[in-house]
Amino acid sequence: MAVAHFASCGSLLWASLCALVGATRIHLAHLESIGNHVSIEPFTPGNVDQFEGLDLACYCKKVKDMSECLDKDDVHNPAGPHFSHNGGELCCKVASISTFSWKGFKYEQQENMMLCMAETRAVPVDSCCRLQDAPGSEDARGSVGVRISKAYSSNQVVKGWHSDFGGWQDLDKKDYKYLKTPPEFTLADITSARDHNGQEVKGEMARKFIQTLVDVDHRFGGKLQCGGTGGSWTKLFEDKGACQLRTEERRAGTSRPCCCHKNSLITPDASCIQITGAPGEAGMQQIVGSTYEEHGTDEHVAGPWQECPRGCLIKGKIIRANADRPENAMPVELGGTGTGWNWVQAPRQWRETCIESREVPIRGSQNPKWGNMPYQEYETQCSKWQKDWLCSAGSGLYNPVKEEGHFMNAPVIPDSLVFECPPDYSSINCHCPADDGNMQ
Numbered sequence: 001m002a003v004a005h006f007a008s009c010g011s012l013l014w015a016s017l018c019a020l021v022g023a024t025r026i027h028l029a030h031l032e033s034i035g036n037h038v039s040i041e042p043f044t045p046g047n048v049d050q051f052e053g054l055d056l057a058c059y060c061k062k063v064k065d066m067s068e069c070l071d072k073d074d075v076h077n078p079a080g081p082h083f084s085h086n087g088g089e090l091c092c093k094v095a096s097i098s099t100f101s102w103k104g105f106k107y108e109q110q111e112n113m114m115l116c117m118a119e120t121r122a123v124p125v126d127s128c129c130r131l132q133d134a135p136g137s138e139d140a141r142g143s144v145g146v147r148i149s150k151a152y153s154s155n156q157v158v159k160g161w162h163s164d165f166g167g168w169q170d171l172d173k174k175d176y177k178y179l180k181t182p183p184e185f186t187l188a189d190i191t192s193a194r195d196h197n198g199q200e201v202k203g204e205m206a207r208k209f210i211q212t213l214v215d216v217d218h219r220f221g222g223k224l225q226c227g228g229t230g231g232s233w234t235k236l237f238e239d240k241g242a243c244q245l246r247t248e249e250r251r252a253g254t255s256r257p258c259c260c261h262k263n264s265l266i267t268p269d270a271s272c273i274q275i276t277g278a279p280g281e282a283g284m285q286q287i288v289g290s291t292y293e294e295h296g297t298d299e300h301v302a303g304p305w306q307e308c309p310r311g312c313l314i315k316g317k318i319i320r321a322n323a324d325r326p327e328n329a330m331p332v333e334l335g336g337t338g339t340g341w342n343w344v345q346a347p348r349q350w351r352e353t354c355i356e357s358r359e360v361p362i363r364g365s366q367n368p369k370w371g372n373m374p375y376q377e378y379e380t381q382c383s384k385w386q387k388d389w390l391c392s393a394g395s396g397l398y399n400p401v402k403e404e405g406h407f408m409n410a411p412v413i414p415d416s417l418v419f420e421c422p423p424d425y426s427s428i429n430c431h432c433p434a435d436d437g438n439m440q
Contacts, residue, residue: 045118046154046181051094054078054157054176058116059107060085060092066121071180071233079103081155081180083119092116094155094178118154121183123147127236128243129185131210131220132228144213145243146193146206151183151226153233182231185224187211193245201245209245216257216427259421260405260430263341268400270346272391275398277329279389286387287355288323292316294361313376316360318383330396335403343398349390356384405430 056078063069066088072080078094085092092115095103110116123129129151130143158177187210193201201209213219220228226236294316327349334343359378390397405427421427 046156048113048117050155050157051113055097056094056113057097058092058110058113059095059103060090060110060115061104061106061108062089063091065089075177075179076174078176078178080178081116083116083153083155084121085115085119087122090115116155118152120150120152121233122150123183124237125191126240128239128241129183129226129236130239130243131213131224131226132231133219134221134229142247144210144219144245145241146210146245147191147243148185148189148226149191150189151185151236153180153183155179156181180232182225182227182229183233183236185226187224194243195245196247206245212257257421257427258405258407258430258432259425259427260403262424262426264402264430265426265428267402268341270397270399271343272395273334273343273398274395275330275334277326277331278391278394278396279326281393283324283326284389284393286323286350288385288387289321290383291319291321292358292360292383293319314361316362318358318360318381320385323387327396334398341400342403344401346397346399349397350387351390353386353388354382354384355386357382402431405432407432 066084069082069084069088069091071082074080078096081093083092084090092110093107094113094116095101095107097109125147127147128145129148130145132143156179158179187207190207190210191203193206193209195201210224214222214224225231294314296314327345330345332345357380360381361376362379405425
């Protein structure tokens with residue numbers, strides 16, 4: 001098999017491939033310029049590595065027009081998929097490199113596989129491209145028709161496997177399938193459509209409608225393919241029916257997006273907010289003391305140490321004194337800001353430092369080395385604390401909590417097909433409660 005590599009765009013033979021690469025770049029540029037629709041997957045040409053070890057090559061010939069470059073139905077024949085270039089004047093296909101293999105009249109072998117990997121074809125103005133959800137999908141809601149100027153397709157090899165009596169699997173070249181991806185397009189390729197009432201929908205509005213179906217409603221598996229996963233160029237070119245963007249039953253068009261204030265896209269830090277109830281200068285620091293108790297741990301005695309018989313162990317306990325809690329007088333929530341974030345009182349308003357400690361008996365055991373005499377263990381524990389208010393006088397610490405969004409109940413633009421968020425609002429990473437009262 002010939003080694004695949006890129007050639008100069010200067011020759012006529014490579015002009016079509018360079019046009020395809022250029023179209024792909026334009027495609028990505030259009031996607032960026034139209035808006036933030038991260039759900040749409042870009043078109044990806046086939047990988048030449050899928051032909052490795054198959055003794056195949058790419059063959060091309062000049063033709064009068066695209067009608068002489070049609071795909072064959074035999075999926076097990078490498079020469080089934082045909083690729084049109086140079087405005088339909090160059091037709092390419094994959095075939096065996098064997099001298100005994102018939103390639104067809106005037107087909108010439110190319111030095112690599114690139115012209116048999118992908119193609120761009122112009123779509124007739126009266127053909128309708130129908131977007132469809134995957135069969136059996138919960139989101140299947142009927143097809144959506146648009147008219148497009150062009151579409152792309154790439155070569156796809158599906159490897160075949162067979163199993164022997166021992167259960168081992170191996171590749172079987174006779175079972176390989178040679179396919180082409182369904183015709184795929186970009187938002188920029190959409191030229192027009194028809195609404196349910198027969199009125200024409202211009203390209204810009206149709207593009208916005210499809211973009212919203214993919215991004216908000218998660219339709220079509222993220223790919224803009226004519227006929228869905230079962231689409232083909234033949235079906236696309238032969239479809240001359242009504243190209244409806246939406247039906248009467250689905251005239252509401254897209255789902256209502258959940259809209260949040262754009263400020264919610266950037267998470268602010270916890271903030272000290274001037275608030276009623278926060279301590280003044282006199283309450284910025286507290287000293288908290290404690291009391292101490294000891295008890296015997298003998299199984300028959302649980303009273304104070306002086307009542308414990310000789311030989312039993314003790315356990316100490318530091319009881320912390322109650323401290324003032326001015327935060328209890330502060331509001332727990334600060335809502336209704338309308339800027340994308342509410343504020344909730346932070347659970348920690350003080351910084352604590354231990355300023356005094358003592359040894360506390362915590363547990364004991366019988367030590368055989370000492371004739372099973374009781375062995376007492378101790379632990380250093382804090383018995384006095386200094387508390388310092390984290391914020392300045394008169395303010396408390398609050399954490400940001402993202403405001404819940406609201407569903408759009410009507411299009412922002414009159415007579416628009418798309419329910420979209422108003423200015424300063426976005427549907428990105430936005431959550432709406434099920435009983436939302438809607439945003440008008």
